[in-house]
Amino acid sequence: MRRSAIRVLCTVLSIEAAVRAVTAQTARQGEAGERTEFASPMILESVFAPAMPSHAKDEPWFSIDEYHDLGKYSCDGVFIRKGFDRHANTWERGLEMAVRDLKDGWVEVKVKATVDNPRKNHDKKIVIVLEVLNGSDVVGKAQIGPIKCEEGDESSKQATLVLARETLRSDPVTRMRLTMTTEDD
Numbered sequence: 291m292r293r294s295a296i297r298v299l300c301t302v303l304s305i306e307a308a309v310r311a312v313t314a315q316t317a318r319q320g321e322a323g324e325r326t327e328f329a330s331p332m333i334l335e336s337v338f339a340p341a342m343p344s345h346a347k348d349e350p351w352f353s354i355d356e357y358h359d360l361g362k363y364s365c366d367g368v369f370i371r372k373g374f375d376r377h378a379n380t381w382e383r384g385l386e387m388a389v390r391d392l393k394d395g396w397v398e399v400k401v402k403a404t405v406d407n408p409r410k411n412h413d414k415k416i417v418i419v420l421e422v423l424n425g426s427d428v429v430g431k432a433q434i435g436p437i438k439c440e441e442g443d444e445s446s447k448q449a450t451l452v453l454a455r456e457t458l459r460s461d462p463v464t465r466m467r468l469t470m471t472t473e474d475d
Contacts, residue, residue: 332365334468338422340389340399341464351402353383360385366472367411370418372404372444381406395455402448403434409442415475421467422453429457429464438475 339354361371361381371384384404392398407414416437422430432449439445458464 326362327364327367330366330473331469331471332363334360334363334370334470335423335465336360336468338458338464338466339387340397341458341460343460351386351388353386357383357385360468361406365416365470366414367408368414368416368439368470368472369406369408370403370468370470371406372446374406374408374444391455392452397453397455397458399430399451399453400448401432401434401451402446403437404444404446405437405439406444407439407441411441413438413440413475414472415439416470416472419469419471420449420451421469422451422457423465423467424457424459425462429453 336356336359337354339352339357342354358381361369361374361384363369369381369384371381373382375381384406386402386404388400388402390398390400401420403418405414405416405418407416416435416439418434418437420432420434421428430451430453432451434449435447437445437447
């Protein structure tokens, strides 16, 4: 009887410890502890450039400074960036957009993603799902890819979204969520 009571107590304490370990959260701030390598799927969020008043309306393709930082994050070793120089550790933005006004308050947004698959990382097939967000509401969605990219190379694909002009807000700014998945090809 006493042994079974001890077993029950040990079991209860083990379960409580496991629950605490699962629900514990860690927050870090600053560059030293920032995580940049993720397993598939990787989710990134940023501003949606066509909603910003400063976006280059006259340019056929444009990008913004915020999209440069997307290039530091990898999903199974694959990055959204182009022109990577491994000696200088520099790259160009891998996400570009083109905006065209349509009739009756609609706008067409073309989104081009370039992915960089470093050497010794296997050939990959990449899909990027782009969701346009106002708060938690998804107001547009497109899939870029699948993008086939051999190891040591970069590849690009594009997708088109048609959005109501009124969904592109500058205050608070419309955002986007990129969900990137990869698999060996």
